[in-house]
Amino acid sequence: MSHKLAYRNLPLLFLRAREELLQHFRPIINHFGLTEQQWRILRAINEVDQLEPRELCEICQILSPSLTGVLSRMEEMGLITRTRMQEDQRRLLIRLTPKAEKLVAELGPLIVEQYHYLEEAFGQELLEELYRVMDKVIAAERAPVRQVKLPERTTAD
Amino acid sequence: MSHKLAYRNLPLLFLRAREELLQHFRPIINHFGLTEQQWRILRAINEVDQLEPRELCEICQILSPSLTGVLSRMEEMGLITRTRMQEDQRRLLIRLTPKAEKLVAELGPLIVEQYHYLEEAFGQELLEELYRVMDKVIAAERAPVRQVKLPERTTAD
DNA sequence: TAGAATTTGCTAATATATTAGCCAGCCAAT
DNA sequence: ATTGGCTGGCTAATATATTAGCAAATTCTA
Numbered sequence: 001m002s003h004k005l006a007y008r009n010l011p012l013l014f015l016r017a018r019e020e021l022l023q024h025f026r027p028i029i030n031h032f033g034l035t036e037q038q039w040r041i042l043r044a045i046n047e048v049d050q051l052e053p054r055e056l057c058e059i060c061q062i063l064s065p066s067l068t069g070v071l072s073r074m075e076e077m078g079l080i081t082r083t084r085m086q087e088d089q090r091r092l093l094i095r096l097t098p099k100a101e102k103l104v105a106e107l108g109p110l111i112v113e114q115y116h117y118l119e120e121a122f123g124q125e126l127l128e129e130l131y132r133v134m135d136k137v138i139a140a141e142r143a144p145v146r147q148v149k150l151p152e153r154t155t156a157d
Numbered sequence: 158m159s160h161k162l163a164y165r166n167l168p169l170l171f172l173r174a175r176e177e178l179l180q181h182f183r184p185i186i187n188h189f190g191l192t193e194q195q196w197r198i199l200r201a202i203n204e205v206d207q208l209e210p211r212e213l214c215e216i217c218q219i220l221s222p223s224l225t226g227v228l229s230r231m232e233e234m235g236l237i238t239r240t241r242m243q244e245d246q247r248r249l250l251i252r253l254t255p256k257a258e259k260l261v262a263e264l265g266p267l268i269v270e271q272y273h274y275l276e277e278a279f280g281q282e283l284l285e286e287l288y289r290v291m292d293k294v295i296a297a298e299r300a301p302v303r304q305v306k307l308p309e310r311t312t313a314d
Numbered sequence: 315t316a317g318a319a320t321t322t323g324c325t326a327a328t329a330t331a332t333t334a335g336c337c338a339g340c341c342a343a344t
Numbered sequence: 345a346t347t348g349g350c351t352g353g354c355t356a357a358t359a360t361a362t363t364a365g366c367a368a369a370t371t372c373t374a
Contacts, residue, residue, distance in 0.1 A: 063361065108162050138170065222356090
């Protein structure tokens with residue numbers, strides 16, 4: 001047994017914290033036959049009417065190859081439509097169907113209500129602190145992060 | 158287009174923030190032919206000599222069905238061994254092979270060095286704040302979170 | 315304006331995530 | 345000893361994540 005590293009696994013802590021939150025939303029989302037990713041997409045498009053896949057990738061934190069499949073399934077479910085742009089035949093426009101809009105109208109208030117319960121248990125201060133700290137991490141306003149120089153591999157595969 | 162929800166998508170913010178961090182570690186981990194999950198497991202076992210699958214599930218935030226596959230592949234790669242416990246034939250003990258220990262000895266210092274670079278760019282205060290806030294979210298010391306009552310589905314599948 | 319870069323969305327292959335469910339081993343109460 | 349409940353790890357089926365790479369459309373550049 002070697003010794004522990006000097007730093008606790010921070011990305012893992014993020015994962016646990018996220019799971020702690022998501023645990024309270026998952027039942028709502030699943031109740032309506034949606035996956036987390038599908039709900040992220042519905043919610044994102046709902047805020048702006050329409051989005052292109054590459055925008056959805058960035059906003060919803062889903063890589064392009066994954067998004068292709070998610071959108072296909074959502075199209076089959078009758079939740080979204082894909083329209084190719086005339087000006088640029090490469091690009092697509094993703095929109096919600098009336099069915100999806102109805103779904104968001106049902107789901108949205110429940111999500112908001114659950115946030116209230118979270119605020120009730122976590123405390124408003126902690127919740128605000130979370131938003132604030134997350135934004136700090138995500139914001140690009142910082143010195144660039146240096147990257148460790150990778151050595152030659154000595155261990156065999 | 159409906160209106161936005163009252164709360165920003167907090168789990169999504171966690172996802173983005175995590176990605177922001179992980180982006181700087183992924184190259185290191187991949188350089189040694191490991192996946193994120195495999196590194197989580199190596200690191201966890203390395204700290205305590207041996208662990209059972211159910212412990213790994215909780216520590217590494219990996220569900221049992223996923224872990225089964227991850228461990229199988231790691232066994233094939235010669236990184237871990239699976240030993241069935243005599244006292245309880247259901248349980249397993251997962252240990253690192255010398256090859257894995259060597260790998261951790263190479264990888265660990267690079268990870269630590271990268272944390273230094275992160276600290277350099279993010280600032281020590283932010284990094285400490287992150288650890289503190291994550292622990293607060295994960296800690297079970299709080300009022301139980303009430304759960305929204307789910308209505309009957311009105312929207313067709 | 316032809317050809318080289320770039321962009322956009324895609325497929326393919328593999329690894330992991332999620333949900334449901336199974337089965338052997340253990341344990342407690344009969 | 346036997347039954348019923350529980351636990352630990354597993355399989356199966358589907359969805360998503362990750363990496364590599366591709367083809368068509370567009371843009372840039374000589």
